[in-house]
Amino acid sequence: MDKRSLHSTTLPARQLVGLLQSPPAKREVYRSFNVLRQRYILEQTVAHFKIRADEPAPLFGKKLLDVGCGESSISEFLGLSGADITAIDPNPAVLDVARASAEAFGSPVHFLQCRAGDLLPQGHRFDVILALDVAEDVDDLDRFIWTLKQLLAPGGMIIFSAINHTFKAWFMHIVLSERVYRRVPVGQRSYSRFYKPSVVKAVARKHGLTPDHVQYLRFLTLSQRWVAATGVDTRYLMVLR
Numbered sequence: 001m002d003k004r005s006l007h008s009t010t011l012p013a014r015q016l017v018g019l020l021q022s023p024p025a026k027r028e029v030y031r032s033f034n035v036l037r038q039r040y041i042l043e044q045t046v047a048h049f050k051i052r053a054d055e056p057a058p059l060f061g062k063k064l065l066d067v068g069c070g071e072s073s074i075s076e077f078l079g080l081s082g083a084d085i086t087a088i089d090p091n092p093a094v095l096d097v098a099r100a101s102a103e104a105f106g107s108p109v110h111f112l113q114c115r116a117g118d119l120l121p122q123g124h125r126f127d128v129i130l131a132l133d134v135a136e137d138v139d140d141l142d143r144f145i146w147t148l149k150q151l152l153a154p155g156g157m158i159i160f161s162a163i164n165h166t167f168k169a170w171f172m173h174i175v176l177s178e179r180v181y182r183r184v185p186v187g188q189r190s191y192s193r194f195y196k197p198s199v200v201k202a203v204a205r206k207h208g209l210t211p212d213h214v215q216y217l218r219f220l221t222l223s224q225r226w227v228a229a230t231g232v233d234t235r236y237l238m239v240l241r
Contacts, residue, residue, distance in 0.1 A: 013046050013053040013081070032225040033217070037132060038077050040215055040237050041159055045128055048157050048241070057082025065126040065151060067116045068134035071097045075130075079107030083128070088112045088119070116147045125153040133235075135162040135200075136193040142203050145240075149207045158209065158240040164216075165194040169234040172219060197236055204240045212239040 042058075045051075051058045060082030066075045069087035071094050079085055079102065087109050089095050095111050102109045129148050138144040148158055163169050170191050177183045201211040215237045218229035226235075 012055050013042055013058040034073055036217055036226055036228060037161065037237065038074055041078065041130065044159060044213065044239050045157065059083035062127040063153070064128040064130070066130045068137065069098055070094050073101060074132065075109045076102040076105045076107035079109050085109045086112060088114050088116065090115050116151060120147065120150055124151060126151055127153050127156045129158045131158060132161045135195055136189055141195060145203050146207050149209055159237065160200060160240055161235065161237045162200065163194045164234050164236060165196045166234065169194055172234050197238060200238060209240040212241055214238045
C-alpha cells in the first residue's frame with residue numbers, strides 16, 4: 001500500500017504530538033500519564049528509525065507489539081501513525097474494553113488474549129515492542145526481557161517502563177495508590193517487583209540489548225497529574241536497542 005493512500009487514516013508525527021494535547025477521554029488520573037508515554041514513544045521511535053516528523057504515516061510498515069496493553073489508549077493512538085499494531089493481554093475483560101475503545105477511536109489494532117511467550121512458537125518479530133508497566137506483574141524479569149529480545153526484529157527497539165525501587169515509589173504506588181486512593185486492588189503490587197533502572201539495564205545487557213535513553217516521571221499529588229522529571233523519581237521510561 002502506498003503511503004499516499006493512508007492520508008485519510010494516519011497523521012504525521014508533528015500532528016500526532018499536537019493531538020496529545022486533547023487525548024481521548026479516560027479517567028483523569030491517567031490522562032497526563034498516557035500523554036507522557038505516548039509522546040515519548042512517538043519521539044523515540046521517529047528518532048530511532050530516522051523518520052521525518054512531517055511524514056504522513058511515520059511508522060508505516062513497522063510492526064509494533066504492545067505487551068500487557070490493558071485498557072490503555074496507547075495502541076489506539078499509535079494506530080494513527082500507520083504502524084501494524086498487535087496488542088496482547090491475558091485478561092479478556094480488559095481486552096474487551098481496549099477493543100471497544102479502539103473501534104470507537106477508529107484505530108486498526110489487532111488484539112490477542114495471550115502473553116508474550118505465547119508468540120514465540122509462531123516466529124513473530126516486531127520492530128517496536130512496548131513493555132509498559134508490566135514488570136510488576138511478571139514472575140521473572142530475566143525471562144521476560146529474554147522473551148522480548150526473541151520477539152524483536154533486527155534493528156528494532158523496546159520501550160520499557162516500570163516503577164522505580166525506592167522508598168518514595170513504595171509510598172506513592174502502594175501506600176497512596178492502593179490503600180488511600182484505591183486505584184488498584186490492595187495487594188496487587190509488590191515492592192519486590194519494583195526495579196531500579198540499573199537492574200533493568202543489567203538484565204538487558206545480559207541478553208544482548210543496549211540500554212539507551214531514560215526518562216523519569218513524577219506524580220504531582222496536589223494537581224493529580226504526571227509530568228516529566230529532570231531527576232530520579234518514582235516511574236521511568238527506557239529505550240532498549
